[in-house]
Amino acid sequence: VALHRAALATDSFAGDGYLKVYVPGPLRSYTKGKAEVEGDGESLRELLADLDSRFPGMRFRMIDEHDGIRQHIRFFVNAELATLNTKISPADEVQIICALSGGRF
């Protein structure tokens, strides 16, 4: 039995100017197992929209229907805790972190 994700339009960019995004284990089924992908956007909100366009369904696993960050997910930009409105630039590193608290399940 296999789990298939929708085909990716592209999972990397050819040129520079895209920031690095660290993807935690629970979300790597969306990125074909990649722990790091590139992304685009001027805010975390735009970055997540970009990721969702290339990895369909990924955003809803992290962000609920009212734009709330889910209980066990946190975002860091250059190691600083971020919100959806946090501004980002190509030089930044974004980490998506799954909190240890998710293990209670």
Next chain:
Amino acid sequence: MPHSKILVGTKKGAFVIVGNPVRKKWSLHGPILLGNIVYHFVQDPRDHKKMLIAAKAGHLGPTIYRSINGGRTFYEAAKPPAFPAPMKGMMKLTVDHTFWLTPGHESQPGVWFAGTSPQGLFRSEDHGDTWHSVDGFNKNPMRDKWCGDPKDGPPDGARLHSINIDPRNPEHMYVGCSMGGVFETTDGGFHWAPLNKGCVADFLPEKDAEYGHDPHCVRMHPLFPDRLYQQNHCGIYRMDRLKTDWKRIGKNMPKRIGDIGFPMVLHPRDPNICWVFPMDGTEVWPRTSPGGRPAVFTTRDGGKSWSRKSDGLPAQNAWFTVYRQAMTADDRKFVGVYFGTTGGEVYASRDEGNTWRCIARHLPRIHSLEMAT
């Protein structure tokens, strides 16, 4: 004679148990989606190659997985159930998980319904790929009063479950809400009304409350849809429409066992036969088999009398229980009855509950069992 197939949803993934045609030999297959919390795993009876799984992961939000090839591969739904923006003055709700899946009416291929935690009703018209709010329920001005604040709900979350569609009329449906009660629509979900008269709700201050009840499992008989049964937080009930009040048939259960439990399963042909799995609902509600001696109870006269069926089950020191989706029956001449436990075992009876045998063990906590072909 076909093989028997049981779809198992557990706290740590899904499994399939396949039985030979005489239901004596069983083999376990899986896991599917290992590590995901699987609440419900259901095959489409209108198209057996299509299956849906309601799941979430410990860290991640909820989703629906779909198969269109009989379970060989699963794809994630493009648009899982999600609450719409709230009406003015109503609570802002987010789907914690999809808890219940029901294929639509036979005349509506591709239609499915989903019940969520907190209590919400969703509909898909494309075999579960995209889901839309049933606003007649989710945006009903009474919805928040009916269902209360999710924070006040059961320990694992308030849920909409037991979606029953009248085989005579796809516009006629019942749902159960824990908490909230039983609700009925006769116009395809645009309007809903509570249907709880006669049900005890000893946790509510108001006697004979119109809503706020806690049905655990509501079943409509597939051949006699005017016959409803309910395993409630406060007893076992039956209703024969067009009546509108529930009759507590659980009063006929042995007093030392009581009539508290989660699941209730109906005979596929005889509306007077059903099975329940009682649990200890005394004092602080241990929710274990009463006295550590698990047993199925069955009635063959619509609830006038009940008999204990425990031949083959552990005789003592077994403190599990059975969740509301974790008991099911097949449609063979001698009906097979099956249940999965919170201890990860699956028991099967091929003689309508008279004798039992463990057919799988050491699984994670079992949330659901459903028959498949």
